[in-house]
Amino acid sequence: MKAVILSGPEQISVEEVDTPTVQFPTDAIVKVSHSAVCGADLLPFHGHTPGFEFGMIPGHEFVGEVVEVGSEVDGISVGDRVVNTSMTSCGTCSECAAERWTQCTTRSLFGYSGVYPKLDGGQAEYVRVPNAARSLLALPEEVSSEDALFLADILPTGYAGVDNAGVTEGDLLVVQGAGPVGLMAVIVALSRGARVVVVDGVDARRELATELGATAITPQEARDYIDTLTDGVGADCVIEASGSIPALKDALHLARPQGIISVIGAHFENDFPLDNGVMFEKELTLKFNIGNPFKTRELLLEAIRRGELKPGRVLTHVLPADDAVEAYTKFDNKEFTKVALTY
Ligand SMILES: [Zn+2]
Ligand SMILES: [Zn+2]
Structure with a gap:
């Protein structure tokens, strides 16, 4: 089969590899139609994981058709059109029993290794899916694959950022970073009737945020803009979706007293100079969130089905898998806001 292979830092190629087969009775094999490139794929792409x-197939956001199931797979059948959960979960360990599925003791992230046990991803014609009854969600006909793709990872992540910050109608929310994850937070917050100000340095991303219904400004404008808008009080909530240290530092100043800073950008720094004075004086809450597709995918699927959420609007480019090098390069340099490959 045809697969995208990450063979070294910034070395992407499309190659012929063996087609995966069922290895455990709880596995399924999915014939992939669409798989997205995620910001998290850029970390191993740059050798930062x-x-x-190296030498494995990336991709933890995919939609396709089930072509084979193991003997112990319940609820998922051959012929189903499905979307995955970015991480696998076993359903039986102590973390799963406590419904902390993203912290499952045997979790793997599709297309990753090192941080998690190795599991080939979905940027390929076929992918093996462990614990398929949990790792796959069957899709109704009326939901497009372009919308469903976002249920694998970044829509649940954006939702977690908004929901864990308790955003409600009328709240003023600042979203730092209008990459795909930040934009998912934007569409969820707007669907709740929040007022959303997006902060990003890239023109095309600000334009897309504006089209979605947010106000978009540059990082340089952020502090003065929010000060003026709120008489110096600050925003009810700040969602840090860029994964950058300057943004996280700025967030403390953009939030109002007793405000919430909800982080959905990926951070891997071992140290951070947290301004405890500001944190204490303003009684701020700082939360870090990993999206939990297994927990929220059904309610998000329903919201898509009802037309309340249209995450596919963020998918700016869809390319054949043979153009994977272009997809990675242009996504990395922010020419593509969100890109999917087709097989
Ligand atoms: Zn991702
Ligand atoms: Zn588990």
């Missing part, structure tokens, strides 16, 4: 095993 400690212990990552």
Whole structure:
């Protein structure tokens, strides 16, 4: 089969590899139609993931058709059109029993290794899906694959950022970073009737945020803009979706007293100079969130089905898998806001 292979830092190629087969009775094999490139794929792409095993297939956001199921797979059948959860979960460990599925003791992230046990991803014609009854969600006909793709990872992540910050109608929310994850937070917050100000340095991303219904400004404008808008009080909530240290520092100043800073950008720094004075004086809450597709995918699927959420609007480019090099390069340099490959 045809697969995207990450063979070394910034070395992407499309190659012929063996087609995966069922290895455990709880596995399924999915014939992929669409798989997205995620910002998290850029970390191993740049060689920034400690212990990552090069030579594997990336991709933790995919939609396709089930072509084979193991003997113990319940609820998912051959012929179903499905979307995955970015991480696998076993359903039986102590973390799963406590419904902390993203912290499952045997979790793997599709297309990753090093941080998690190795599991080939979905940027390929076929992908093996462990614990398929949990790792796959069957899709109704009326939901497009372009919308469904976002249920794998970044729509649940955006939702977690908004929901864990308790955003409600009329709240003023600042979203730092209008990459795909930040934009998912934007569409969820707007669907709740929040007022959303997006902060990003890239013109095309600000334009897309504006089209979605947010106000978009540059990082340089952020502090003065929010000060003026709120008489110096600050925003009810700040969602840090860029994964950058300057943004996280700025967030403390953009939030109002007793405000919430909800982080959905990926951070891997071992140290951060947190301004405890500001944190204490303003009684701020700082939360970090990993999206939990297994927990929220059904309610998000329903919201898509009802037309309340249209995450596919963020998918700016869809390319054949043969153009994977272009997809990675242009996504990395922010020419593509969100890109999917087709097979
Ligand atoms: Zn991702
Ligand atoms: Zn588990």
